[in-house]
Amino acid sequence: MDCIEFIEHFIETPPRRNIKDRLNPFENFTEEQFRERFRFRKDSVLQLLGMISSDLEHGTNRNHCIPPILQLVTTLRFYAAGHFQRTEGDLIGIDQSSACRVIHRVTRAIATRHEQFIRFPSNQDLNNVKFHFKNIAQFPGVLGAIDCSHIPIKRPSGDNGELYRNRKGYF
Incomplete structure (x- = not known):
């Protein structure tokens, strides 16, 4: 070699x-x-x-x-x-x-x-935002929503309260 x-x-x-x-x-x-x-x-x-x-x-x-x-x-x-x-x-x-x-x-x-995309409503807009959410589904006091995130809340009162229970069993 x-x-x-x-x-x-x-x-x-x-x-x-x-x-x-x-x-x-x-x-x-x-x-x-x-x-x-x-x-x-x-x-x-x-x-x-x-x-x-x-x-x-x-x-x-x-x-x-x-x-x-x-x-x-x-x-x-x-x-x-x-x-x-x-x-x-x-x-x-x-x-x-x-x-x-x-x-x-x-x-x-x-x-x-x-x-550019995330902002909290100003004091002037808060009541307007609450009003629009209430008109959508008679859900009072809502300031915003996050897609796909379930935040535990107290059971809403009234006849429709049970409608807010999610698939995991909490409201």
């Missing part, structure tokens, strides 16, 4: 990278399927993307980075379904560690804009 054969014997060739095809949910899902999976309409997601895309690293084409739109839908899917990061990554075609970084990055980008 000559010197070159000896060296080649011990030099390993680098492993080939396995690049996954990434699913584009805008192309692969109808509007209804998209909303079922991400709890947003496509146009709403594009509007949100316009607000935060400058905060999402895109990198170069050379390193097969995750485009901002896929970062956003991965995060929205994680919010909507509450699955493990690996599950959300598998839907889009990224691994768990990438899904973790993406979810953290997108969450931070959205949270920095909280003042």
Whole structure:
């Protein structure tokens, strides 16, 4: 065995990278399927993307980075379904560690804009808000609602009090 054969014997060739095809949910899902999976309409997601895309690293084409739109839908899917990061990554075609970084990055980008979306009614608006909630379902004293969060309350009085019992057994 000559010197070159000896060296080649011990030099390993680098492993080939396995690049996954990434699913584009805008192309692969109808509007209804998209909303079922991400709890947003496509146009709403594009509007949100316009607000935060400058905060999402895109990198170069050379390193097969995750485009901002896929970062956003991965995060929205994680919010909507509450699955493990690996599950959300598998839907889009990224691994768990990438899904973790993406979810953290997108969450931070959205949270920095909280003042645009979250506000408590001013003193002038409080009575107006209470009035509108009472008109919706005869539910007095309500100042706001949080989607999908059940906050325990005392049993409302009256004939309809039992209607406010949730699936977990409390009001």
